[in-house]
Amino acid sequence: MSATWEMICGLEVHVQLATRSKLFCSCATDGFGASPNSRICPVCTGQPGVLPVLNDGATKLAVKAALALGCEIREESIFARKNYFYPDLPKAYQISQYEKPLAENGSLAVAVKDAPSKTVGLQRIHIEEDAGKLLHAIGSEDLDYSLVDFNRAGIPLVEIVSKPDIRSPHEAYAYLQALKEILQFAGVSHCDMEKGEMRVDANISMRRAGEPFGTRVEIKNLNSFKAVRDALDYEGRRQIAALEKGERIIQETRLWDADVQATAPMRTKEEAHDYRYFPDPDLPPLHAPRSLVEAMRRELPELPEARRRRFIEDYGLSVSIANVLTGSRELADYVDAVAEITNPATATPTAGNLIATVLLGFLSERSLDLSRVIGRVTPESLGKLTLLIADGRISKTMSKEILAEMLNSGRDPEEILKERGGGQVLDEAQLAQWVRAAIDQSPKAVADVKSGKERAIGAIVGAAMKLSQGKANPTILNKLIKEELAP
Amino acid sequence: MSKTLPPKPRRLKGGDGALSAAAIASGVRSGEASAEEIVRGRLDAIRKDDPTIKAFLAVFEDGALEAARAVDRKRREGGKLGRLAGVPVALKDNLLVTGTISTCGSRILENYRSPYDATVVGLLKSEDAVIIGKTNLDEFAMGSSTENSSFFPTQNPWAPGHVPGGSSGGSAAAVAAGFAPVSLGSDTGGSIRQPAALCGIVGLKPTYGLVSRYGLVAFASSLDQIGPFSRTVEDSALLLDVIAAKDPRDSTSKAAPRNGGYAEGIETGVKGLRIGLPRQYFEAQGSDPEVVSSVRESIRALEAAGAVVAEASLPHTDYAVSTYYLIAPAEASSNLARFDGVRYGLSEKNAPDLGALYEESRGVGFGAEVKRRIMLGTYALSAGYHDAYYEKANRVRTLIRRDFEEAFKSFDLLAAPTSPVPAFKMGERMKDPLSMYLADILTIPANLAGIPGISVPSGLTSKGLPVGLQLLAPAFAEKTLLRAAFALESMRPFPRLGSRD
Numbered sequence: 005m006s007a008t009w010e011m012i013c014g015l016e017v018h019v020q021l022a023t024r025s026k027l028f029c030s031c032a033t034d035g036f037g038a039s040p041n042s043r044i045c046p047v048c049t050g051q052p053g054v055l056p057v058l059n060d061g062a063t064k065l066a067v068k069a070a071l072a073l074g075c076e077i078r079e080e081s082i083f084a085r086k087n088y089f090y091p092d093l094p095k096a097y098q099i100s101q102y103e104k105p106l107a108e109n110g111s112l113a114v115a116v117k118d119a120p121s122k123t124v125g126l127q128r129i130h131i132e133e134d135a136g137k138l139l140h141a142i143g144s145e146d147l148d149y150s151l152v153d154f155n156r157a158g159i160p161l162v163e164i165v166s167k168p169d170i171r172s173p174h175e176a177y178a179y180l181q182a183l184k185e186i187l188q189f190a191g192v193s194h195c196d197m198e199k200g201e202m203r204v205d206a207n208i209s210m211r212r213a214g215e216p217f218g219t220r221v222e223i224k225n226l227n228s229f230k231a232v233r234d235a236l237d238y239e240g241r242r243q244i245a246a247l248e249k250g251e252r253i254i255q256e257t258r259l260w261d262a263d264v265q266a267t268a269p270m271r272t273k274e275e276a277h278d279y280r281y282f283p284d285p286d287l288p289p290l291h292a293p294r295s296l297v298e299a300m301r302r303e304l305p306e307l308p309e310a311r312r313r314r315f316i317e318d319y320g321l322s323v324s325i326a327n328v329l330t331g332s333r334e335l336a337d338y339v340d341a342v343a344e345i346t347n348p349a350t351a352t353p354t355a356g357n358l359i360a361t362v363l364l365g366f367l368s369e370r371s372l373d374l375s376r377v378i379g380r381v382t383p384e385s386l387g388k389l390t391l392l393i394a395d396g397r398i399s400k401t402m403s404k405e406i407l408a409e410m411l412n413s414g415r416d417p418e419e420i421l422k423e424r425g426g427g428q429v430l431d432e433a434q435l436a437q438w439v440r441a442a443i444d445q446s447p448k449a450v451a452d453v454k455s456g457k458e459r460a461i462g463a464i465v466g467a468a469m470k471l472s473q474g475k476a477n478p479t480i481l482n483k484l485i486k487e488e489l490a491p
Numbered sequence: 492m493s494k495t496l497p498p499k500p501r502r503l504k505g506g507d508g509a510l511s512a513a514a515i516a517s518g519v520r521s522g523e524a525s526a527e528e529i530v531r532g533r534l535d536a537i538r539k540d541d542p543t544i545k546a547f548l549a550v551f552e553d554g555a556l557e558a559a560r561a562v563d564r565k566r567r568e569g570g571k572l573g574r575l576a577g578v579p580v581a582l583k584d585n586l587l588v589t590g591t592i593s594t595c596g597s598r599i600l601e602n603y604r605s606p607y608d609a610t611v612v613g614l615l616k617s618e619d620a621v622i623i624g625k626t627n628l629d630e631f632a633m634g635s636s637t638e639n640s641s642f643f644p645t646q647n648p649w650a651p652g653h654v655p656g657g658s659s660g661g662s663a664a665a666v667a668a669g670f671a672p673v674s675l676g677s678d679t680g681g682s683i684r685q686p687a688a689l690c691g692i693v694g695l696k697p698t699y700g701l702v703s704r705y706g707l708v709a710f711a712s713s714l715d716q717i718g719p720f721s722r723t724v725e726d727s728a729l730l731l732d733v734i735a736a737k738d739p740r741d742s743t744s745k746a747a748p749r750n751g752g753y754a755e756g757i758e759t760g761v762k763g764l765r766i767g768l769p770r771q772y773f774e775a776q777g778s779d780p781e782v783v784s785s786v787r788e789s790i791r792a793l794e795a796a797g798a799v800v801a802e803a804s805l806p807h808t809d810y811a812v813s814t815y816y817l818i819a820p821a822e823a824s825s826n827l828a829r830f831d832g833v834r835y836g837l838s839e840k841n842a843p844d845l846g847a848l849y850e851e852s853r854g855v856g857f858g859a860e861v862k863r864r865i866m867l868g869t870y871a872l873s874a875g876y877h878d879a880y881y882e883k884a885n886r887v888r889t890l891i892r893r894d895f896e897e898a899f900k901s902f903d904l905l906a907a908p909t910s911p912v913p914a915f916k917m918g919e920r921m922k923d924p925l926s927m928y929l930a931d932i933l934t935i936p937a938n939l940a941g942i943p944g945i946s947v948p949s950g951l952t953s954k955g956l957p958v959g960l961q962l963l964a965p966a967f968a969e970k971t972l973l974r975a976a977f978a979l980e981s982m983r984p985f986p987r988l989g990s991r992d
Contacts (some may be wrong), residue, residue, distance in 0.1 A: 040867060046606050046607050048833060050829045050834070051605075051607070051835070052587065052593065052595070052600065052603065052605075052708040052709075052829070052830075053585075053586075053587050053593075053609060053705065053706040053707055053708045053709065054702075054705070055704060055705050055741050055742065055743075056742065057738060057739065057740060057741075057742050058742065085825050087824075087825050087872070089828065089831060089849055091831075091833045091845065094829065094834065095828070095829045096825075096828030096831055097828060153834070154576060165717075278873055278874045279870075280824075280825070280869065280872035280873060280874075280877070282821065282822075282825070282872055282881060283878075284712075285711075285712035285713035285743075285822055286709075286712050286742065286743065288742055288743065289744055305710050308536075393770050488588075
């Protein structure tokens with residue numbers, strides 16, 4: 005991207021509130037993957053004569069989201085009807101909030117790699133219901149129709165609209181990560197994009213530094229954070245190229261096509277909407293009195309930023325490990341549980357590193373959920389393992405092997421250790437024997453060390469470790485070898 | 492007083508058509524009457540006379556008899572019978588009854604089978620009422636003559652060739668003709684009170700929120716309210732007692748003050764009651780002098796009974812019709828959007844694409860008046876016009892509401908004609924929508940203000956057409972309304988069709 009150009013981007017994020025029932029009826033929200041139209045009733049399919057009744061649980065979660073994102077919360081907000089025809093929209097209007105949304109003027113701290121963290125302003129958060137889902141019969145002349153599944157219709161959402169404060173695709177990516185993290189921590193949403201629990205639309209324009217905002221383009225069909233980043237990158241370059249040729253940017257909606265890695269204009273007919281918003285006469289104003297807001301504030305857990313700071317200060321974790329371990333509420337809770345077993349100041353950094361390197365590596369390697377691993381490697385057993393390291397009974401190398409075994413079998417670390425011959429060998433006679441044998445096996449390294457190449461000692465330590473079958477402590481071996489070779 | 496009573500009207504044979512709901516319920520409860528016999532009598536009357544009147548879109552012969560037999564069985568087995576035991580009730584066809592067709596008087600719902608009971612229907616059933624059928628209406632309750640029904644018009648039982656009023660014309664005609672002692676309608680701008688007036692019966696529009704709208708197919712959600720038709724004031728009180736209940740399924744519903752008890756103290760009279768006569772209502776455009784004089788005579792009777800009568804003023808009355816014809820169509824344009832041919836109702840399945848499916852289904856399914864109002868409402872809400880029309884109408888609505896608040900500082904009730912004219916001839920106003928809209932000029936303001944109103948028979952014109960007197964009260968003051976209506980009913984005996992007096 006040319007240095008003189010600046011990206012102006014704002015994101016609209018739809019997030020599913022983690023309620024058990026829908027926003028305006030008592031149908032269950034667990035319809036993802038269930039058979040189509042198995043979570044429906046007269047209300048959420050828009051039968052004649054039905055009326056909406058607000059789910060208080062959704063209000064509470066939306067208030068929590070607003071608090072977690074530092075918004076001002078309106079005591080009285082208004083539900084409005086957004087009118088448009090589409091087969092997935094049962095009433096031909098969506099109940100949303102328009103002129104008076106629940107919350108406004110929030111902010112979110114965003115950490116971008118290699119840059120100081122910045123604050124992205126939030127314009128508004130409002131509550132709305134989801135539409136159903138169309139299933140198109142593709143690629144068949146015979147199946148010239150679409151099917152509609154209303155399991156999603158009426159699912160509670162909040163739409164979180166950022167201010168146009170985002171300046172790069174990387175910032176957009178980091179913003180989404182921070183948003184997801186904070187909403188998961190607050191217990192507001194699971195934010196599972198694959199289940200459609202988090203959806204993103206992006207608004208983007210380009211300007212030369214110091215100039216007013218240019219014409220913005222909306223990008224839809226962004227199915228992952230990566231898609232958002234890639235689409236913004238592409239669209240930014242497309243707009244610069246057009247502007248540099250003297251062309252004007254048309255205000256339009258474009259769709260991201262991940263296969264060809266490009267945006268293309270949506271057919272204009274589909275976006276020529278006048279939504280004719282007006283207050284929904286079926287719903288009284290939504291009250292979020294101070295008492296409710298304060299109650300939700302008390303329920304709000306420690307948010308990621310605060311937790312990260314605590315992990316660094318109390319557990320002595322590095323910034324990067326702390327960042328990894330606060331990546332989800334579940335993971336951070338796990339770390340806290342392990343820390344209760346271990347000695348925070350000395351042993352927890354070790355535990356943290358084990359979790360960050362071995363445990364998470366194992367998860368991504370096998371694409372498993374953290375929750376499945378927590379069942380297998382409880383905080384207690386990981387704590388025990390950490391204490392074995394702290395007491396010098398096993399080496400770090402060995403601890404990784406034992407953890408791998410724990411992940412596979414779910415067995416107790418001490419049991420595994422016993423089976424492997426009781427852990428690290430500290431017996432000096434045995435150690436001395438391995439050291440001497442290793443020296444005998446490595447004449448070249450010995451000569452190098454003696455001629456001043458201290459680093460060559462690594463090869464001798466390695467040989468000794470091999471002889472000990474990993475049961476020796478490399479630090480001790482190193483010390484013994486140095487003593488042996490000392491002039 | 493009796494000089495205004497005309498010669499006895501043509502009598503429709505209706506068996507026990509003169510029995511009030513209260514009398515039927517107490518008779519069935521005590522075992523003096525059998526619900527089956529009562530219902531059979533009404534079904535006979537319907538079979539005989541409804542081919543002429545055409546009040547019903549559907550008659551539940553089997554279902555009603557079965558329900559009546561169940562009531563009788565329950566009594567024989569010593570079960571506790573409800574407050575409407577064995578009472579035949581007719582329902583406007585925009586109220587949903589599980590498993591039956593609810594057309595709303597529209598082609599678009601001609602075959603729509605209700606998957607659930609409206610809250611009021613559930614309440615009626617739980618009090619052992621017997622639903623005998625669904626009555627005709629202007630399509631989606633849009634009209635004042637029932638001529639906008641997509642199926643057929645309904646005759647005024649008092650005067651063949653005349654309209655019964657609307658939009659609940661079928662429910663009003665059914666009660667006037669003695670097909671049922673009571674029925675339910677809905678009132679968005681006068682759709683209960685105006686047909687009650689034109690058919691010479693009692694019709695009550697409760698305070699907005701007093702009766703749940705769940706299961707009433709919405710026309711204009713901020714104005715719609717379900718209410719009873721009856722031949723006696725007491726029966727309307729009885730029905731209101733049953734249907735007035737806070738409903739967890741309707742967020743706009745409210746609990747009745749003191750839990751109802753609407754028939755209690757109904758006979759205490761009007762002594763000391765302050766009744767205001769809104770000047771503007773007596774000077775309404777196109778008022779029939781005979782209507783005004785009948786209403787004034789009724790008011791003199793109330794005054795003679797001890798009411799304190801004085802002139803009142805509702806200064807924004809002139810704006811009510813235009814305000815209503817922005818707000819009601821705006822809400823309707825959104826409420827009726829769901830009839831899109833996708834999930835239920837009429838669907839032009841051979842349409843070549845989605846746009847055509849919408850256009851053809853709605854084009855064929857909706858009648859002219861419904862389309863006119865959808866277009867009006869869509870326009871009023873459109874970007875660029877929203878503030879000038881919809882928003883402004885809402886501001887005027889507030890002024891109209893304040894007019895009433897101001898008037899009710901000095902008066903307990905307001906009294907006026909219900910309709911400026913008696914029943915008009917069929918076809919007379921169909922060519923001119925504006926003249927039809929003006930039929931509701933005296934009833935619309937109460938809907939805009941959310942206050943209750945009742946129409947009570949006042950007398951007959953020289954041509955023998957019924958005149959209705961309208962009483963309006965502050966929100967939730969239905970008891971005052973019913974008390975005054977009852978007093979008037981006792982003082983101004985009114986002939987009934989289909990009675991065996």
